[in-house]
Amino acid sequence: MEAVLTRWREIVQAASANRTGLRLRGGGSKDFYGEPATGELFDTRDYRGIVGYEPTELVVTARCGTPLAELEAALAERGQMLAFEPPGFGDATVGGCLAAGLSGPRRAQAGPLRDFVLGTRLMDGRGRIMEFGGQVMKNVAGYDISRLLAGSMGILGLVLEVSFKVLPRPIRETSLRLSLSQEEALTAVTRWRRQPLPVSATAWEGGELTVRLSGAEAAVATAARTLGGTILEDREGERFWRDLREQQLAFFGNGDVPLWRISVPANTGALPIEAADILLEWHGTQRWLRTDMPAREVRLLAREAGGHATLFRGGERADIFEPLPEPVMALHQRLKAQFDPDGIFNPGRLYRDL
Amino acid sequence: MSFINDAAFEVDREPLIAELYRRLPRHCVLSDVEDLRPYECDGLSAYCELPLAVVLPENEEQVIAVLRTCHRLGVPMVPRGAGTGLSGGALPHAQGVVVSLARMKDILSLDPEQRLAVVQPGVRNLAISEAAAPHGLYYAPDPSSQIACTIGGNVAENSGGVHCLKYGLTVHNVLSVRMILADGTPVALGGTAPESPGLDLLALSIGSEGLLGVVTEVTVNLTPTPPCAQVVMASFDDVNKAGNAVAAIIAAGIIPAGLEMMDKAATAAVEPFVNAGYDLEAAAILLAESDGTEEEVAEEIARIRTVLEENGATSLKVSGNEQERLLYWAGRKAAFPAIGRISPDYYCMDGTIPRKHLGEMLTAINAMEEKYNLRCANVFHAGDGNLHPLIMFDANKPGELERAEAFGAEILERSVQFGGSITGEHGVGAEKIDQMCVQYSEDALDAFRAVKNALDPAGLLNPGKGIPSLHRCAEYGAMHVHKGNVPFPELPRF
Ligand SMILES: Cc1cc2nc3c(=O)[nH]c(=O)nc-3n(C[C@H](O)[C@H](O)[C@H](O)COP(=O)(O)OP(=O)(O)OC[C@H]3O[C@@H](n4cnc5c(N)ncnc54)[C@H](O)[C@@H]3O)c2cc1C
Numbered sequence: 007m008e009a010v011l012t013r014w015r016e017i018v019q020a021a022s023a024n025r026t027g028l029r030l031r032g033g034g035s036k037d038f039y040g041e042p043a044t045g046e047l048f049d050t051r052d053y054r055g056i057v058g059y060e061p062t063e064l065v066v067t068a069r070c071g072t073p074l075a076e077l078e079a080a081l082a083e084r085g086q087m088l089a090f091e092p093p094g095f096g097d098a099t100v101g102g103c104l105a106a107g108l109s110g111p112r113r114a115q116a117g118p119l120r121d122f123v124l125g126t127r128l129m130d131g132r133g134r135i136m137e138f139g140g141q142v143m144k145n146v147a148g149y150d151i152s153r154l155l156a157g158s159m160g161i162l163g164l165v166l167e168v169s170f171k172v173l174p175r176p177i178r179e180t181s182l183r184l185s186l187s188q189e190e191a192l193t194a195v196t197r198w199r200r201q202p203l204p205v206s207a208t209a210w211e212g213g214e215l216t217v218r219l220s221g222a223e224a225a226v227a228t229a230a231r232t233l234g235g236t237i238l239e240d241r242e243g244e245r246f247w248r249d250l251r252e253q254q255l256a257f258f259g260n261g262d263v264p265l266w267r268i269s270v271p272a273n274t275g276a277l278p279i280e281a282a283d284i285l286l287e288w289h290g291t292q293r294w295l296r297t298d299m300p301a302r303e304v305r306l307l308a309r310e311a312g313g314h315a316t317l318f319r320g321g322e323r324a325d326i327f328e329p330l331p332e333p334v335m336a337l338h339q340r341l342k343a344q345f346d347p348d349g350i351f352n353p354g355r356l357y358r359d360l
Numbered sequence: 361m362s363f364i365n366d367a368a369f370e371v372d373r374e375p376l377i378a379e380l381y382r383r384l385p386r387h388c389v390l391s392d393v394e395d396l397r398p399y400e401c402d403g404l405s406a407y408c409e410l411p412l413a414v415v416l417p418e419n420e421e422q423v424i425a426v427l428r429t430c431h432r433l434g435v436p437m438v439p440r441g442a443g444t445g446l447s448g449g450a451l452p453h454a455q456g457v458v459v460s461l462a463r464m465k466d467i468l469s470l471d472p473e474q475r476l477a478v479v480q481p482g483v484r485n486l487a488i489s490e491a492a493a494p495h496g497l498y499y500a501p502d503p504s505s506q507i508a509c510t511i512g513g514n515v516a517e518n519s520g521g522v523h524c525l526k527y528g529l530t531v532h533n534v535l536s537v538r539m540i541l542a543d544g545t546p547v548a549l550g551g552t553a554p555e556s557p558g559l560d561l562l563a564l565s566i567g568s569e570g571l572l573g574v575v576t577e578v579t580v581n582l583t584p585t586p587p588c589a590q591v592v593m594a595s596f597d598d599v600n601k602a603g604n605a606v607a608a609i610i611a612a613g614i615i616p617a618g619l620e621m622m623d624k625a626a627t628a629a630v631e632p633f634v635n636a637g638y639d640l641e642a643a644a645i646l647l648a649e650s651d652g653t654e655e656e657v658a659e660e661i662a663r664i665r666t667v668l669e670e671n672g673a674t675s676l677k678v679s680g681n682e683q684e685r686l687l688y689w690a691g692r693k694a695a696f697p698a699i700g701r702i703s704p705d706y707y708c709m710d711g712t713i714p715r716k717h718l719g720e721m722l723t724a725i726n727a728m729e730e731k732y733n734l735r736c737a738n739v740f741h742a743g744d745g746n747l748h749p750l751i752m753f754d755a756n757k758p759g760e761l762e763r764a765e766a767f768g769a770e771i772l773e774r775s776v777q778f779g780g781s782i783t784g785e786h787g788v789g790a791e792k793i794d795q796m797c798v799q800y801s802e803d804a805l806d807a808f809r810a811v812k813n814a815l816d817p818a819g820l821l822n823p824g825k826g827i828p829s830l831h832r833c834a835e836y837g838a839m840h841v842h843k844g845n846v847p848f849p850e851l852p853r854f
Pocket residue numbers: 402403438439440441442443444445446448449450461481502503504505508509510511512513514515516517518519520521522569570571573574575576696697785786789822
């Protein structure tokens with residue numbers, strides 16, 4: 007075993023023996039996210055590097071501490087990408103990216119992070135190392151623990167390595183902008199979703215709908231003509247989607263007002279709410295709200311629309327994620343107890359009692 | 361073939377049957393031997409077992425009632441859809457009850473605006489696409505068995521099809537499920553809004569082979585039907601060249617809608633059956649499909665053609681119309697029945713390997729044909745590296761069955777050595793339970809057992825399948841090390 011892992015195993019085993027929490031952390035780019043972190047700081051950046059990348063297999067495998075930027079640069083060099091466009095929010099690492107489970111603008115077309123997880127290597131609470139899934143596209147042997155780890159906020163174990171499915175970058179990308187009200191924009195994106203259009207991302211804010219088209223030259227050109235609006239300079243389009251993904255747009259800059267993420271089903275109309283700044287993504291299924299409304303009211307709003315709400319940034323750092331129904335929470339507790347019986351990994355980071 | 365289920369239970373038959381009749385309408389319970397017979401196996405007909413009873417609940421309340429009853433009495437339960445599974449996943453337990461979902465076959469709703477359908481577990485895969493067709497939509501995963509197999513079975517197996525390279529497997533196309541846990545507790549997993557809160561238990565449930573819960577409702581994502589699709593058929597005089605061409609297509613940044621490969625033995629079996637116009641001289645043929653708008657397809661087909669030509673294709677045909685396209689695929693989709701026509705029995709394997717080893721694997725399989733003195737035809741989901749070697753044998757000839765099994769086991773173990781998996785889409789079930797000990801370390805298997813413990817602590821759902829017991833691997837390991845790759849093909853391996 008590599009020296010780092012031997013050392014890590016000792017730390018994990020000691021933590022289990024003493025029942026002390028470990029706060030798993032890569033670059034700290036998501037320190038703001040989730041329930042407050044507790045426990046002794048455990049820096050995953052000692053274990054880094056891309057361990058396998060074969061473009062023709064569409065698979066990349068990297069250690070948890072690998073900077074996400076390094077991974078994405080390696081893929082870009084070969085004309086490939088992580089199609090779920092994970093936000094980095096600074097110095098993100100591969101392990102943190104998997105654990106946070108966040109996807110960016112292209113999720114609207116390509117699907118979420120978990121769809122691209124092929125395999126993982128995990129250290130459990132006893133310091134045992136095991137591999138799940140693998141480096142192949144299809145593997146149905148055993149339960150899909152790798153996907154279970156995606157978005158788990160590190161509560162089930164220490165992710166050592168991740169294999170992601172990667173995709174070729176589109177030959178052509180063009181962004182355009184249309185002036186539309188929120189209602190008009192929602193109607194438009196719902197209509198487009200039903201058509202075989204190469205729309206890879208949509209974002210609406212303040213009366214403007216920005217659309218990205220990705221695909222073969224001809225298809226993008228035709229779709230751009232069909233959709234109308236103003237075509238953005240390539241550089242401007244790229245900057246817009248990057249700033250959206252990294253939450254660098256002016257919308258996200260607004261100081262102390264809490265930022266909520268509302269997830270709703272497709273074809274949901276405008277939410278009945280006045281006192282908020284709103285930005286819509288993913289064809290209207292992800293809605294960012296900046297509002298001082300009480301948490302209770304925001305959650306009710308989301309629930310009534312058939313969705314759920316996450317307190318993404320700011321506000322009082324408690325009850326971040328939607329509360330789970332009792333039998334589902336019971337399953338969470340049982341899984342946690344099985345994987346991490348001494349409760350050492352990121353205690354309370356996903357839900358307070360986990 | 362024999363499968364020894366090492367999960368033993370003691371069940372009193374009479375009180376169980378009486379209790380089932382009390383909980384369900386009479387016509388929903390079968391307990392006479394002749395009524396049980398049709399349920400004795402699934403698509404892997406070499407494994408047979410009679411259950412104590414079969415129940416056919418007609419709604420979720422009845423499913424819950426059955427599960428509660430069985431749970432209270434400590435009775436094994438085996439969920440079943442259409443029984444087309446190829447790994448013995450729906451094989452009954454001798455002390456258990458088969459829970460057939462076949463009567464829950466309503467499409468509850470279909471919302472073209474949201475692009476989703478809510479269906480009961482017994483709905484057939486193809487029925488969803490048929491219902492969605494008038495709206496210009498379809499359900500993308502298309503297993504070759506799609507006329508018959510159920511969505512509940514698809515969820516349990518994480519089934520794929522020829523279009524999965526581009527459109528994903530079941531796990532990528534299901535938004536939520538309702539699942540009844542072993543003790544009768546219903547849970548809703550996933551949702552129609554993105555990024556459901558908490559752990560991704562939906563992903564855990566998909567591909568869980570009926571070991572974690574009984575699925576009673578599935579919400580699937582529907583995909584817009586592409587206005588245009590064309591397929592290129594390319595011949596190669598060497599399987600390695602065909603394998604390299606597959607990698608070259610991917611390397612060129614193309615993700616075809618389908619990318620399938622058939623070797624000479626497969627095309628020879630299929631052609632007289634389907635008259636698809638396959639090149640019977642070719643060592644292997646590739647089918648590469650492009651779909652989208654007419655312009656997109658034209659652009660992509662041109663690129664695919666170039667790559668195939670550069671990689672030594674000896675001839676190329678592009679489907680000229682929809683009829684021709686369907687004909688090219690018909691041959692591929694009929695591969696299993698076609699082999700069934702030329703051989704009394706066949707054994708279908710399902711390993712996956714990194715694409716780059718396709719050629720090497722085919723060469724290895726050729727050598728195994730000699731070693732085991734059995735023929736094998738190969739159809740591959742080449743784009744995904746998913747192999748379906750079809751080993752032909754005659755169960756009536758002494759020793760052939762055992763040789764076929766040993767042949768299959770060797771293919772799977774070779775798949776693992778290549779860095780792949782023992783199953784890409786058919787599941788572990790009863791069939792590949794011992795190979796799980798080859799693919800996974802004891803610690804990883806322990807983690808699987810931990811998942812099982814968390815969801816079904818009494819171990820009553822589909823016991824003895826999917827995840828081998830500690831004991832089982834110890835025994836297999838001992839036998840394995842002992843016999844390893846030494847050619848004693850006449851000895852049974854399972
Ligand atoms: C000719 C042929 C071609 C095939 N082609 C393909 C292919 O291209 N791709 C592919 O992936 N597979 C293929 N298969 C395999 C098979 O069709 C799939 O595995 C299918 O998903 C099984 O569905 P079923 O309804 O028949 O399930 P069954 O065979 O009845 O059951 C399969 C498993 O699912 C469990 N199960 C069933 N229903 C439920 C439920 N409601 N809740 C919980 N567990 C449940 C069972 O316990 C069992 O473990 C093929 C099979 C045949 C015979």
